[in-house]
Amino acid sequence: MDLFSHAHKKDPSLTPLAERMRPETLEAVLGQPHLAGPQGLLTRLLKEKRLPSLIFWGPPGSGKTTLAEVIYKQAGLRFIALSAVSAGVKDIRAAVSQAKDHRNMNGQKTLLFIDEIHRFNKAQQDALLPFVEQGIVYLVGATTENPSFEVNAALLSRCRVVKTHPLAAEDLAHLAQTALQDAEKGLGQDHLKMEHDAIAALVMAAAGDARRLLGALEVAADLAKAEGREEIQQDDVEQAVARRVLLYDKSGDAHYDVVSAFIKSMRGSDPDAAMHYLTRMLEAGEDPRFILRRLIIFASEDVGNADPQALQVATAALSAYEMVGLPEGTLPLTQATLYLATAPKSNTVIQSYGLARKDVLALGALPVPNHLKNAPTSLMKQMGHGQDYKYPHNYEKNHIQQNYLPEQLLGRTYYKPSDQGYEKEIGKRLQAWRKCDKN
Secondary structure (H helix, E strand, C coil): CCCCCCCCCCCHHHCCHHHHCCCCCHHHCCCCHHHHCCCCHHHHHHHHCCCCCEEEECCCCCCHHHHHHHHHHHCCCEEEEEECCCCCHHHHHHHHHHHHHHHHHHCCCEEEEEECHHHCCHHHHHHHHHHHHCCCEEEEEEECCCHHHHCCHHHHCCCEEEECCCCCHHHHHHHHHHHHHCCCCCCHHHCCEECHHHHHHHHHHHCCCHHHHHHHHHHHHHHHHHCCCCEECHHHHHHHCCCCCCCCCCCCHHHHHHHHHHHHHHHCCCHHHHHHHHHHHHHCCCCHHHHHHHHHHHHHHHHHHHCCHHHHHHHHHHHHHHHHCCCCCHHHHHHHHHHHHHCCCCCHHHHHHHHHHHHHHHHCCCCCCHHHCCCCCHHHHHCCCCCCCCCHHHCHHHCCCCCCCCHHHCCCCCCCCCCCCCHHHHHHHHHHHHHHHHC
């Protein structure tokens, strides 16, 4: 029942590298400073000895299981682990019975760790409730799915949900170097080195997943040793992950070139080219949130009111991605990309802002016309605030001619609708109003 079996301690080579390199203290945990850092949540909870039941929610390889192991060690708890894939109510009750007996005999509480807790059905989750409420066990669950949807409300209300994040590139690179140099738990006894491109490829292939990185590193190291080499090369990494790794420096020219091509393909209404660059970015490990932010900007900058629905599609894609994560999150990303690439185009949003901004910067804060000013007091009314203001809803078609711009800007036109999509209708409406105003 213990996921952290040490049966192979006498021969570490029988234990996967990812298991051997598992941190044993919070200080050694990478990529989760909000939890394991000096001021992190878990650091404070352990220091104050007030550990609640927890649910770790995050992508694979982000340290959920590791944090559970560290907690039980540092808190001096007994540890029982179940996997929701294979365990049932009978296993839960057996684990709790063991926890009760151990507490009665030794006074030591038990941390019950349930991996993939989202796979438990409602009955199985309900079976945990009384034991969590009575404090018989500290429950720590791990899930890659949003617990708001996958864990029932009763259990969720008795646990604290804690988010773990994908490891950053620098943390993954540091982990790879540590594993290569650690002679006790890692690959240090082999005295291997790793070329720069190989490290970059390994980090890209890992995509924020520490377990995936260490698994690929172990295979790549075996490939290098099999050929009598002391340096792991990019080709070793690509063989280890069974696919070509697309090198894509997130801070270099290649990054900006691909992003630029992606935006320009959508602007040019070429959905096929847009899909090519979108796929390249995702497969190379680009953060989907970065792409989604670009889509939201594009929806206003390049589509605008030619299709007002575009902005809704882009923001909905971001919301959908946050709900489902990867790999399914590529679907709303793709849908939004295709929608924006094939939408009617207009850049009047950014043009209108640019023209208005130019006047504001040149002329400053011009006086607001008196009839538009608010008049909440009698003194303000005496000063003419709000005087002669015409309430549009009192007039035919809810429109009446009056000046809204400051006096120095009368006659300025910032918004000039294009003849594309819905903006063509907006243009007709504005033209009718402006014609009416002149008469």
